[in-house]
Amino acid sequence: xxxxxxxxxxxxxxxxxxxxxxxxxxxxxxxxxxxxxxxxxxxxxxxxxxxxxxxxxxxxxxxxxxxxxxxxxxxxxxxxxxxxxxxxxxxxxxxxxxxxxxxxxxxxxxxxxxxxxxxxxxxxxxxxxxxxxxx
Numbered sequence: 001x002x003x004x005x006x007x008x009x010x011x012x013x014x015x016x017x018x019x020x021x022x023x024x025x026x027x028x029x030x031x032x033x034x035x036x037x038x039x040x041x042x043x044x045x046x047x048x049x050x051x052x053x054x055x056x057x058x059x060x061x062x063x064x065x066x067x068x069x070x071x072x073x074x075x076x077x078x079x080x081x082x083x084x085x086x087x088x089x090x091x092x093x094x095x096x097x098x099x100x101x102x103x104x105x106x107x108x109x110x111x112x113x114x115x116x117x118x119x120x121x122x123x124x125x126x127x128x129x130x131x132x133x134x135x
Contacts, residue, residue: 006061013054020047032097
């Protein structure tokens with residue numbers, strides 16, 4: 001199941017990365033947030049940052065279990081939690097519309113639950129524990 005969460009993350013990062021990089025004005029209007037020139041540039045930087053994360057998630061999906069993979073799972077969960085807080089604050093302030101905000105909340109909660117489970121509750125899929133050596 002963890003593999004599919006990474007594929008999910010890769011696809012979401014790819015779609016939003018391309019959209020923010022190439023069409024930030026269109027994405028801004030989908031969030032009911034008109035963008036000025038500075039916001040367009042920041043959106044493009046954000047899109048450029050999401051594309052390598054899409055690749056990293058895709059590769060992590062089939063990477064062997066390790067401490068590094070467990071750390072990556074935890075980082076994804078934590079970053080999505082931060083994104084959820086930003087989305088809630090932006091919706092509360094009226095900075096973004098409900099439709100875009102709710103989409104973000106749904107995507108982020110899905111990632112928080114999935115990656116949080118494998119990062120903090122059931123870590124076996126992310127990192128196999130070695131059996132204690134026999135004495």
